[in-house]
Amino acid sequence: MRVLGMISGTSHDGIDVGLVDFDPDYAGGTLAGVVEYTAVLPYPSELRARLVRALPPAAVTLAEVCELDTLIGQSFAEAAGTAIERAGPVDLIVSHGQTVFHWVEGPRARGTLQIGAPAWIAERTGTPVLSDVRVRDITAGGHGAPLVCLxxxxxxxxxxxxxxxxxxxxxxxxxxxxxxxxxxxxxxxxxxxxxxxxxxxxxxxxxxxxxxxxxxxxxxxxxxxxxxxxxxxxxxxxxxxxxxxxxxxxxxxxxxxxxxxxxxxxxxxxxxxxxxxxxxxxxxxxxxxxxxxxxxxxxxxxxxxxxxxxxxxxxxxxxxxxxxGAPADAKEAIAFALIGWHTAHGLPGTVPSGTGARGPRVLGSLTPGSGPLVLPAPLREPPRALTLTGEVPARGEEDDRRRADRFTGGR
Missing domain, CATH: 3.30.420.40 (ATPase, nucleotide binding domain)
Known part of the structure; x- marks a missing residue:
């Protein structure tokens, strides 16, 4: 199963992309994945400046949130479309989107907001999109972070x-x-x-x-x-x-x-x-x-x-x-691809002792692509280990890896 993960983190500088081909014959134990494509795609300078101006502690209007939700969704859609054009079609896209507010009071997380409307990605690629991946853990008493723990x-x-x-x-x-x-x-x-x-x-x-x-x-x-x-x-x-x-x-x-x-x-x-x-x-x-x-x-x-x-x-x-096997600049994108693989197979994508939740939960909301939404058969046992392969560039091989766009294997 080929899963494309995407996230813009708390540096708010662009979109990290990681495409992983997970072993379709997984039957328990160790899951194998091949990292086929990674990229770090900067936001347009005007969009990043506008996003930064809207972040806490700034006051922001709902109109601005709506417009940013659309513009960031379109940026993620372009990143996904580019990845598919270069590395081939995928079965599922996981979009973490852009965190704009994480509501914490003392030791408890109360809510979290990621924007970047996933429908733009589904419309651009015709591929189903998993999004809104953090909030289910928060409803179970967790912090919704750090999900990369999985x-x-x-x-x-x-x-x-x-x-x-x-x-x-x-x-x-x-x-x-x-x-x-x-x-x-x-x-x-x-x-x-x-x-x-x-x-x-x-x-x-x-x-x-x-x-x-x-x-x-x-x-x-x-x-x-x-x-x-x-x-x-x-x-x-x-x-x-x-x-x-x-x-x-x-x-x-x-x-x-x-x-x-x-x-x-x-x-x-x-x-x-x-x-x-x-x-x-x-x-x-x-x-x-x-x-x-x-x-x-x-x-x-x-x-x-x-x-x-x-x-x-x-x-x-x-x-x-x-x-x-997880390139440092794309590791979180790869983590969300892994979460997507878990959700698609009906498996929890959280580690409760890592987030503080009452128990594990299957994560995210699905937006259908251009055809019927068809998921793989559910699995009973989650993986106990993961091996990742794929060519990883030597450190220092690129002029600026925060702006890199590369194949690491691929088709």
Whole structure:
């Protein structure tokens, strides 16, 4: 079964695409998948600017939400159409869409909103679309995040100790795979969110992020500000927990500087926010006693952040998700393709100990394609492990992998 997964994460910079051909003869045990195509497609600059202006804590009208829902849906439709033109037809498309609000009160998630109307994708491709994949977990008492936990658990099923699987996007989230014990997954805190907010807000780089960590590398950490940032109550909440740009945004940085009574230069501020991510992640990894840290997401390309993690996690083996068959820039898209495969076969797509839900749930809502909606025969047993294959480019092989578009095998 060929499933195309798509997501725009909390960096709000574009659409990650991953096409996986899952073994049609799966009969229990280990599921095999071939990653046939991945791409990272940036939003048009005007659309991204408009989206960012609408995000919390900004006030926004329903008219603007409606228009963004359509425009983002059309962007996802174009991304799906391009993937199919280049890699061939697919059986199912899974569109996570774009998160614009994640409603959390203390330890509980109350709701979540992803936009990007799936009907545009179905109309463009003629393929059924699974969308709205988070909210069912929230109705069962979970956080609806991090759903990538399902992929992490299956990919690292053979690791004998405790593995920490980290995604550094706008928000940093981590799955702890602990052998036969229940896994644990949660949002750690701001991955790139605060760094990107400062860089975009102060016009420090036209690309909107700290390319290659150059700005952070030129600055010095402000320890007084860092202490205030590390004291946020969110870090003391028990896992599982979730967060987003509803908390970690540009105004949050301004408030922290005012509380600390310091106003560092631009490079020093970026260095401090980068160190915040390093320390919060390293603290979580050390507390878990992990022997392996597997990293994915945009933060992979920031050498200041990665070098900081290696230093702070001394004695822990640090690897990239590429080593496990999931290209770091497309891992979340691949995770949603996997969730789609589960839903199509009537299997839960959640790990309750990872989201905090009362139990596992089959995820998403289906929009039919151009023909009758026909699903595979239900399966009784979910996979206990996953192997992914496909050619993964060597790190550094591309000029800018955050804007890459590539086949990794394919037809």
């Amino acid at each position: 992929l992490d658990v299956l990919l690292l099923a053979g690791y004998p100790g405790t593995a920490a699987v980290l995604n550094v996007g706008g928000i940093a989230n981590m799955t702890l795979v602990r052998g036969p014990d229940d896994p644990l997954a949660y949002d750690i805190g701001p991955g790139n969110a605060l760094i990107d907010a400062v860089i975009a807000g102060r016009g420090l780089n036209a690309c909107g992020f700290d390319r290659d960590g150059r700005i952070a590398a030129s600055g010095t950490v402000d320890e007084r500000l860092l202490a205030v940032l590390l004291d946020d109550p969110f870090y003391r909440l028990p896992a599982p927990k979730s967060t987003g740009k509803e908390l970690f945004h540009a105004a949050y940085v301004e408030e922290a500087m005012a509380k600390a009574g310091t106003r560092p230069a631009d490079a020093d501020l970026v260095a401090t926010l980068t160190e915040l991510t390093v320390r919060t992640v390293a603290r979580a990894v050390r507390a878990a006693g992990a022997g392996l840290l597997v990293v994915s997401g945009g933060g992979c390309h920031n050498p200041v952040l990665m070098d900081g993690l290696r230093r702070a996690c001394a004695g822990v083996t640090v690897a990239f998700s590429d080593d496990y």
